[in-house]
Structures are given as structure tokens and as C-alpha cells.
Amino acid sequence: xxxxxxxxxxxxxxxxxxxxxxxxxxxxxxxxxxxxxxxxxxxxxxxxxxxxxxxxxxxxxxxxxxxxxxxxxxxxxxxxxxxxxxxxxxxxxxxxxxxxxxxxxxxxxxxxxxxxxxxxxxxxxxxxxxxxxxxxxxxxxxxxxxxxxxxxxxxxxxxxxxxxxxxxxxxxxxxxxxxxxxxxxxxxxxxxxxxxxxxxxxxxxxxxxxxxxxxxxxxxxxxxxxxxxxxxxxxxxxxxxxxxxxxxxxxxxxxxxxxxxxxxxxxxxxxxxxxxxxxxxxxxxxxxxxxxxxxxxxxxxxxxxxxxxxxxxxxxxxxxxxxxxxxxxxxx
Amino acid sequence: xxxxxxxxxxxxxxxxxxxxxxxxxxxxxxxxxxxxxxxxxxxxxxxxxxxxxxxxxxxxxxxxxxxxxxxxxxxxxxxxxxxxxxxxxxxxxxxxxxxxxxxxxxxxxxxxxxxxxxxxxxxxxxxxxxxxxxxxxxxxxxxxxxxxxxxxxxxxxxxxxxxxxxxxxxxxxxxxxxxxxxxxxxxxxxxxxxxxxxxxxxxxxxxxxxxxxxxxxxxxxxxxxxxxxxxxxxxxxxxxxxxxxxxxxxxxxxxxxxxxxxxxxxxxxxxxxxxxxxxxxxxxxxxxxxxxxxxxxxxxxxxxxxxxxxxxxxxxxxxxxxxxxxxxxxxxxxxxxxxxxxxxxxxxxxxxxxxxxxxxxxxxxxxxxxxxxxxxxxxxxxxxxxxxxxxxxxxxxxxxxxxxxxxxxxxxxxxxxxxxxxxxxxxxxxxxxxxxxxxxxxxxxxxxxxxxxxxxxxxxxxxxxxxxxxxxxxxxxxxxxxxxxxxxxxxxxxxxxxxxxxxxxxxxxxxxxxxxxxxxxxxxxxxxxxxxxxxxxxxxxxxxxxxxxxxxxxxxxxxxxxxxxxxxxxxxxxxxxxxxxxxxxxxxxxxxxxxxxxxxxxxxxxx
Numbered sequence: 001x002x003x004x005x006x007x008x009x010x011x012x013x014x015x016x017x018x019x020x021x022x023x024x025x026x027x028x029x030x031x032x033x034x035x036x037x038x039x040x041x042x043x044x045x046x047x048x049x050x051x052x053x054x055x056x057x058x059x060x061x062x063x064x065x066x067x068x069x070x071x072x073x074x075x076x077x078x079x080x081x082x083x084x085x086x087x088x089x090x091x092x093x094x095x096x097x098x099x100x101x102x103x104x105x106x107x108x109x110x111x112x113x114x115x116x117x118x119x120x121x122x123x124x125x126x127x128x129x130x131x132x133x134x135x136x137x138x139x140x141x142x143x144x145x146x147x148x149x150x151x152x153x154x155x156x157x158x159x160x161x162x163x164x165x166x167x168x169x170x171x172x173x174x175x176x177x178x179x180x181x182x183x184x185x186x187x188x189x190x191x192x193x194x195x196x197x198x199x200x201x202x203x204x205x206x207x208x209x210x211x212x213x214x215x216x217x218x219x220x221x222x223x224x225x226x227x228x229x230x231x232x233x234x235x236x237x238x239x240x241x242x243x244x245x246x247x248x249x250x251x252x253x254x255x256x257x258x259x260x261x262x263x264x265x266x267x268x269x270x271x272x273x274x275x276x277x278x279x280x281x282x283x284x285x286x287x288x289x290x291x292x293x294x295x296x297x298x299x300x301x302x303x304x305x306x307x308x309x310x311x312x313x314x315x316x317x318x319x320x321x322x323x324x325x326x327x328x329x330x331x332x
Numbered sequence: 333x334x335x336x337x338x339x340x341x342x343x344x345x346x347x348x349x350x351x352x353x354x355x356x357x358x359x360x361x362x363x364x365x366x367x368x369x370x371x372x373x374x375x376x377x378x379x380x381x382x383x384x385x386x387x388x389x390x391x392x393x394x395x396x397x398x399x400x401x402x403x404x405x406x407x408x409x410x411x412x413x414x415x416x417x418x419x420x421x422x423x424x425x426x427x428x429x430x431x432x433x434x435x436x437x438x439x440x441x442x443x444x445x446x447x448x449x450x451x452x453x454x455x456x457x458x459x460x461x462x463x464x465x466x467x468x469x470x471x472x473x474x475x476x477x478x479x480x481x482x483x484x485x486x487x488x489x490x491x492x493x494x495x496x497x498x499x500x501x502x503x504x505x506x507x508x509x510x511x512x513x514x515x516x517x518x519x520x521x522x523x524x525x526x527x528x529x530x531x532x533x534x535x536x537x538x539x540x541x542x543x544x545x546x547x548x549x550x551x552x553x554x555x556x557x558x559x560x561x562x563x564x565x566x567x568x569x570x571x572x573x574x575x576x577x578x579x580x581x582x583x584x585x586x587x588x589x590x591x592x593x594x595x596x597x598x599x600x601x602x603x604x605x606x607x608x609x610x611x612x613x614x615x616x617x618x619x620x621x622x623x624x625x626x627x628x629x630x631x632x633x634x635x636x637x638x639x640x641x642x643x644x645x646x647x648x649x650x651x652x653x654x655x656x657x658x659x660x661x662x663x664x665x666x667x668x669x670x671x672x673x674x675x676x677x678x679x680x681x682x683x684x685x686x687x688x689x690x691x692x693x694x695x696x697x698x699x700x701x702x703x704x705x706x707x708x709x710x711x712x713x714x715x716x717x718x719x720x721x722x723x724x725x726x727x728x729x730x731x732x733x734x735x736x737x738x739x740x741x742x743x744x745x746x747x748x749x750x751x752x753x754x755x756x757x758x759x760x761x762x763x764x765x766x767x768x769x770x771x772x773x774x775x776x777x778x779x780x781x782x783x784x785x786x787x788x789x790x791x792x793x794x795x796x797x798x799x800x801x802x803x804x805x806x807x808x809x810x811x812x813x814x815x816x817x818x819x820x821x822x823x824x825x826x827x828x829x830x831x832x833x834x835x836x837x838x839x840x841x842x843x844x845x846x847x848x849x850x851x852x853x854x855x856x857x858x859x860x861x862x863x864x865x866x867x868x869x870x871x872x873x874x875x876x877x878x879x880x881x882x883x884x885x886x887x888x889x890x891x892x893x894x895x896x897x898x899x900x901x902x903x904x905x906x907x908x909x910x911x912x913x914x915x916x917x918x919x920x921x922x923x924x925x926x927x928x929x930x931x932x933x934x935x936x937x938x939x
Binding site: 177 | 375376377378379394395397398401402409432434435436437440443480484488514516519520523549551552555556558559595596597598601602605635664665786787788789790791794795798824826846848849850871872
């Protein structure tokens with residue numbers, strides 16, 4: 001009983017060149033259609049959506065097409081008295097959106113538009129005695145939130161506001177037999193969580209805790225015959241998982257363990273030649289989320305037409321240089 | 333409207349018939365990690381060609397749905413602002429969430445409503461309400477089984493319920509896992525239920541056995557076993573270890589799996605875990621005391637931070653106060669730390685007994701050495717450690733188990749000669765049993781892997797580089813400070829932490845593309861040869877005060893600026909760069925001198 005390999009076939013007529021300007025147009029148009037059905041249905045994640053779109057535009061060198069003032073005002077309006085940010089105006093504060101807000105404001109060099117001290121307070125108040133982080137006051141714990149907390153504070157230069165050692169112990173308690181990480185102690189490894197936990201360790205300067213050869217092996221085994229990467233064993237490939245895996249490999253100095261050309265072909269095949277934008281897999285509908293991770297993935301693979309992306313924070317390196325933020329990665 | 337009588341909301345058809353909101357069904361949806369996934373699907377939405385007419389009809393339909401949706405959300409935000417915690421709010425949030433189940437604020441509002449109800453409803457009434465909530469969540473899960481928010485809300489409900497029925501939840505998990513045995517949300521929820529209901533790990537181990545027996549290709553279930561096995565069958569001698577009889581049974585299970593489907597990754601990853609890996613304790617692996625530099629270099633088996641460690645230096649029975657720092661002067665976790673003696677504390681004409689200690693959780697660890705009268709330096713090392721460490725990558729106590737596993741994997745390899753997993757396991761087992769004797773065989777197998785599995789060719793070449801380095805370090809003559817790693821086809825250099833006393837390192841004639849690795853760990857290094865590689869950058873060649881000569885002939889260094897890291901090695905006076913692209917650039921010599929002012933001899937000519 002041999003289980004068939006789950007994978008996709010790349011159509012022969014799939015795009016093989018980067019349609020840079022089409023993607024910029026897709027994002028610019030997406031943000032402009034405020035009455036659009038899909039746009040409205042995704043209001044619950046608006047700040048993250050804006051981060052995906054704006055970062056894409058910046059990586060494509062076309063951030064100036066977006067309305068900076070409008071964006072900054074919107075982000076500021078999402079801040080609550082407690083310091084946290086909701087996904088949209090009036091939505092409840094959550095760490096996920098705190099990070100998106102800080103990323104957007106950092107892109108625009110506009111942190112002075114919000115109350116940073118209160119935000120730092122919001123983040124540090126979510127840390128629990130075991131070092132973990134709640135996503136919000138309701139108490140969901142997840143290593144994603146550990147990453148959001150330290151990424152946010154690192155961008156604000158306030159990492160010392162939390163107990164990094166305890167936070168680290170919690171993240172390490174989520175490490176698994178395969179060298180990967182899960183949501184909580186006991187949870188299965190998943191490349192999204194691995195990205196968060198490895199990112200956490202990178203931000204806090206502790207990548208030595210990773211068993212890079214073991215985890216790198218698991219990660220490079222995510223590559224399927226189509227060239228795309230899946231998020232866990234026996235799953236389908238996906239452009240966004242390609243990013244989580246690729247960025248994690250980059251952080252631990254093992255990016256060269258996958259076949260870069262094959263992955264590039266897969267990512268490029270996920271473009272929509274008509275509308276611009278990237279989908280999860282060839283032939284599917286595009287969206288800003290996969291568009292960012294498609295572009296960012298190509299950047300990590302060495303695409304020269306786009307800016308260099310930072311694998312830890314998924315932001316342009318030039319932005320991080322401007323604020324003097326350097327994160328050391330493992331060497332290969 | 334007071335629909336709140338225990339049969340409220342949209343899953344009550346009687347009350348639901350006239351509700352216009354029922355219609356706004358968002359297109360079918362799937363899920364993805366992180367912030368999206370859901371009915372509002374961004375994943376797996378096949379793009380379908382439609383006519384202009386169809387598009388217009390769809391647009392109209394969506395416009396209508398949207399206005400209803402927005403009216404409902406607007407109404408809810410208004411009600412919440414007015415602190416209205418009533419049945420209408422519960423009903424409306426239910427309608428929104430049934431179609432957009434990651435709308436966090438709506439779940440929070442719902443929680444607030446329940447909290448408010450606690451004030452004036454009886455325990456029985458609350459129990460009923462929560463039961464209805466659980467049913468509602470089941471309908472949400474049926475359409476969106478991977479919503480973080482829905483599972484999280486279910487945990488919250490179960491924790492708030494007056495009389496939670498954990499057994500029922502366990503059955504529900506079983507059902508959901510039958511439908512999708514890899515849904516990690518459901519597995520996590522199961523672990524939550526197991527914790528709350530105090531279900532013994534033995535029962536869960538049995539559950540996982542049943543799951544695996546029905547389908548070996550179930551990574552989630554193998555993962556669960558890796559957590560349960562050390563709890564159910566602990567090894568008294570090592571934390572996280574597994575008792576031997578159980579371990580042997582487990583090996584059998586894994587073998588059954590990979591003999592059944594040799595291409596299924598799950599069992600192979602699990603098998604590698606079963607073979608174990610060594611957890612090293614903190615120790616001071618070696619010391620180097622250097623009189624001219626008036627300092628001591630210590631190498632540790634685990635990373636530590638100079639600013640956070642309790643380190644002591646005792647010389648001739650007296651505690652010495654000095655400064656510890658990292659090779660680069662950074663506040664980072666490192667395996668090599670440097671101690672600066674106070675001036676004149678190393679008396680030249682007498683033996684100096686030096687003892688370094690470190691406080692660890694497991695107690696005090698230390699190492700001592702004697703710097704002889706008149707000697708400029710002393711090296712102190714633990715020669716056995718490298719050998720043990722390399723071999724214990726697979727650390728099952730008994731080599732008989734390893735031998736048995738090797739035979740099984742070789743058997744499978746004969747049956748399925750192109751199965752990469754079997755070959756890789758054979759390689760790892762051979763390494764664990766006898767890395768030197770099996771050297772040629774393992775390298776041949778790795779070559780075969782490279783051709784069988786070309787996507788991961790660089791993984792395999794790094795793997796053989798690691799093996800070759802381990803074997804060379806293990807076979808190094810006792811007491812030598814020279815390490816010859818030349819001509820081995822290396823694509824990477826691992827284990828620098830086992831080379832910290834090396835004075836002469838030869839990396840020539842390999843396939844290295846960078847020296848961005850932390851070569852600065854080699855604080856005793858005086859001579860570095862790295863000719864005939866493909867080196868483009870040397871970011872790790874910094875802060876080595878004893879380094880005098882560097883040879884980088886026939887590499888790919890294109891600009892003088894690429895050598896800038898070497899500027900911090902102030903003692904480098906001889907540099908060889910012949911055969912690099914930089915040599916044919918205009919003003920080559922003056923560029924090098926301006927970047928590296930300490931160079932006295934470049935490519936054999938005095939500057």
C-alpha cells in the first residue's frame with residue numbers, strides 16, 4: 001500500500017517570467033476597491049492585509065504609489081487605549097495586528113503617529129508566568145504570538161520590556177522530535193510555526209538552540225517534485241509554505257539544501273498573467289497574501305528585479321538598515 | 333426579539349425561517365496557516381472562466397449579500413458599544429461567524445455575552461446555553477475545520493461550562509480525526525481535552541497505535557508517540573529517554589511501516605528519532621593560555637553569554653579579577669570566551685596553575701592547566717570528547733540494536749535499491765557503529781543519494797563534508813595543533829567548536845564558496861590556507877589576534893572590500909590572493925593596502 005505523493009503538475013503554459021508591474025497594479029487596485037466584496041469580507045484582518053500589500057509594493061520598488069497619509073491615519077485609528085491594535089477601526093486588539101501595525105509604520109518611518117510606550121506595555125502585559133504569550137486578553141497561547149511579541153519589540157528597540165529568557169524556555173518547550181516546532185508544547189511541527197519559532201530565536205540572538213542539520217533536513221524534504229514546498233509531510237505544495245520553509249532555511253544557513261531553480265519555477269507558475277498577483281498553486285485565484293510571499297520567496301532565491309527581503313521579519317532589508325536593525329543568522 | 337430561550341439562533345430552523353441574513357454564504361473556503369484560512373478562502377480556489385453575464389449576476393448577488401452583512405456587523409458594533417448582551421446579539425454574531433469564522437471581534441463579543449448571562453441565569457440555564465454553543469461550534473467546524481478561532485472558542489466554552497463532558501469531546505476529536513487525520517488543530521484540541529480530563533498517557537499511546545495501524549502514513553500520530561513514549565516507558569537513566577524493551581518494540585513498529593511503504597516519510601523521520609541523539613552537558617572543553625597576549629581562551633560545549641555566566645578564574649589558589657568577553661566583543665551567545673588577565677599577573681619565571689570554573693544548573697564544571705615557567709603558552713583539552721560526541725549523534729545505548737537496525741535497512745535496500753530513505757538510514761547507522769571502518773562505504777552511499785535525489789544534492793554534499801571532518805578530527809594525532817582538511821571536496825566546514833586549539837588549518841582544494849562561518853572561534857589560529865576553492869566572501873575571518881598568514885589563492889574574491897573583515901586580525905602580515913578576480917582590477921595593490929593596512933607581504937612581494 002504505497003501512498004501516492006501529493007503534488008501538483010505545473011501546466012506547460014504557466015508563466016515563467018516575473019510579471020513585476022502586473023503585481024504592483026494588482027495590489028494598488030486591491031487597496032483601492034474599498035467596496036469590493038472580498039475586500040469587505042476580509043476586514044477582520046485588514047492591518048495584516050495592508051502589511052502584505054504595502055510590503056509587496058515596497059519590495060517591487062513602488063511603495064510611492066500608495067497613499068501614505070491615509071494608511072498612517074488608518075493604522076493610528078486602529079490603536080486602542082490599552083496600546084494594542086485591532087485589525088480595523090473598532091476591532092478588538094490582538095498581537096497579530098500589533099505586529100502588522102508596527103511593520104507598516106516602520107516601512108513608512110511613521111512610528112511617531114502612534115503611542116509606542118502604550119504599545120510596548122500592551123505587548124509585555126500579554127506575557128505569562130511560563131514565558132508564553134497570550135494573543136489577547138482572552139488567553140489563547142501560541143508560539144506565533146511569541147514571535148509577534150519579540151518581532152514587534154525588536155522593531156521598536158524595546159526587547160528588554162519582556163522576560164526573554166522565560167519566553168525562550170517556552171518556545172524551546174515546543175521543539176519536537178524532528179527538530180521543528182509546534183503551536184504549544186506537544187503540538188506537531190508545522191513550517192509556519194517553525195518560521196515563528198526560528199524567527200523568535202533569530203530576533204533574540206539564540207539560533208544556536210536549533211539543531212540546524214536535523215531541522216534543515218526536515219525542511220528540505222518539504223520540496224516536492226513540482227518544485228513547490230509543502231508545510232508538513234504528505235501535504236500539497238503552496239506558495240506561502242514555500243515562504244515559511246524557505247525563510248526558516250535561510251535563517252539556519254541551509255537555503256541551498258533545496259533546488260532553488262525548481263522552486264523558482266513553481267512560484268512563477270503561481271502568477272496570474274491576466275490580473276497579476278500570485279495564488280497558492282498554479283491555476284488558483286490570486287490574493288495579496290500569496291502575492292507577498294511569492295515575491296518575498298523570489299527575493300530570497302536571489303531575484304534581482306525586487307528588493308532584498310529580510311527572512312526574519314519579511315520586510316525590505318533597506319528599511320531595516322535605515323533603523324539600524326541587524327539580525328544575525330546562522331552561516332551555512 | 334427574544335430568541336434566547338435555549339433554542340436560539342440560526343440552528344433553530346423555526347426561528348430562522350425569516351432571517352434574510354441566512355443567504356450570505358461566502359464562496360466555499362479552505363484554510364491556511366497564519367491569519368487567513370477560512371470560509372473566506374484564499375487557498376485552493378480554482379480560477380474558473382466566466383462570461384460577462386455570469387460575472388454581472390455574481391456581482392449583483394454579492395452586492396446584495398454584502399449590504400446585509402455590513403448592516404449586521406454595523407448593528408453588532410452599535411449594540412456592543414451600548415453593552416447590550418442579549419439573544420439578538422448572540423444570534424447576529426452567530427450568523428456572521430457561521431460564514432466568517434475568523435472574525436475575532438465577534439467571538440469576543442460572544443464571550444462577553446456569555447459572561448453577562450452568568451449574572452442572572454441559573455447554572456442549568458448556562459449549561460444549556462453552552463451546550464448550544466458547542467453545537468454551533470460543530471457546525472462551524474464542519475464548514476471550516478481548520479479555524480484557529482473556532483477551536484480556541486471551544487476550549488473557552490469547555491472551561492466555562494458548569495458541567496463539561498470531556499468524554500464526549502474526546503469522541504468528537506476521534507470523529508474529526510477520522511475525517512482528517514492530519515488536522516493539527518484537532519490534535520491540539522485533543523491534547524487540551526486529555527489534559528483537562530486527566531486521561532493517562534497509556535490510553536493515548538494506544539489511540540496513536542490504533543491510528544497508525546489503520547494507516548502508517550500518519551505523521552501526526554507518529555509525532556504524538558514521540559511525546560507519549562518517554563512518559564509511558566521512561567528510561568530511569570536519562571531524561572526524555574525510552575526504556576529498552578519498549579524501544580525495541582517501537583523499532584519493530586517503525587520497520588513494519590517502512591517495509592510496508594518504503595516511500596512514506598513519516599516512519600523514517602520517526603525511526604531517526606528512535607535512534608536517539610545525544611544531549612550534551614555543559615563543560616569547559618579546552619583552554620589556551622597565552623602569555624604574550626596576557627589572556628586565556630576557553631571553549632565550552634554549549635553556548636553561553638559572557639555577561640550572564642558565573643565564571644571564575646583561580647591562579648595558584650587565588651581568584652583573579654579580570655574581564656571576560658567574546659571574540660568579537662559582542663554581547664552574543666558563544667562557545668568561545670576570552671579572559672583578559674590583569675597586567676603583570678602571569679609571572680614569567682614560575683609555573684602558573686590556572687583553574688577555570690563555570691556554575692551550571694547541574695553544578696560546577698571546570699578545567700585546569702599549568703603554564704610552565706618560561707613557556708609562552710599552554711593548551712589543555714579533553715581529547716575523548718570529540719570522538720564520543722560525533723558518534724553519539726545516534727546514541728542508543730546498545731550497539732546490538734544499531735547492528736540489528738542496520739541489517740534491516742540493508743535488507744530493505746536490497747529489495748528497493750532506489751529507495752533513498754533506506755540508504756540514508758544505512759549511512760547514519762554505519763556512522764553510529766564505526767565511522768572510520770565504514771568511511772568509504774558511507775561516502776559511496778551518499779554519492780548514490782545525490783544521484784537518486786538531486787533536489788537535495790547540496791544536503792548530501794554537506795553531509796559528506798561533515799562526515800569527513802568528523803573522521804579527520806577523530807583521527808588527528810594527539811596533541812597536534814595542525815588540522816589538514818585539504819582536498820576532501822568539502823562544501824561546508826562544520827564543528828569549528830572542535831577546532832578551537834588549531835594553530836594551522838588547511839582548507840585548500842575544496843569546494844567552499846564562503847568563509848562566512850565563525851572562523852573567529854579559532855582563537856589560536858596562526859596560519860590559514862584556503863587556496864583553490866570558490867570563496868567569494870570571508871565574513872567570518874575576524875578578530876583572530878594570532879593570525880599571521882592567510883592564503884586565498886585561486887578563489888573568487890572580486891573586490892578588495894570583500895577582505896575588510898580581515899582588518900580586525902591585526903597581526904596578519906602575509907596575504908596571498910593570486911588567481912582571484914580582484915587581482916586584475918585597477919589599483920589592486922593600493923586598494924588592498926587601504927583595506928588591510930597591516931599587510932606587509934602581498935602575493936610574495938613586500939609592500
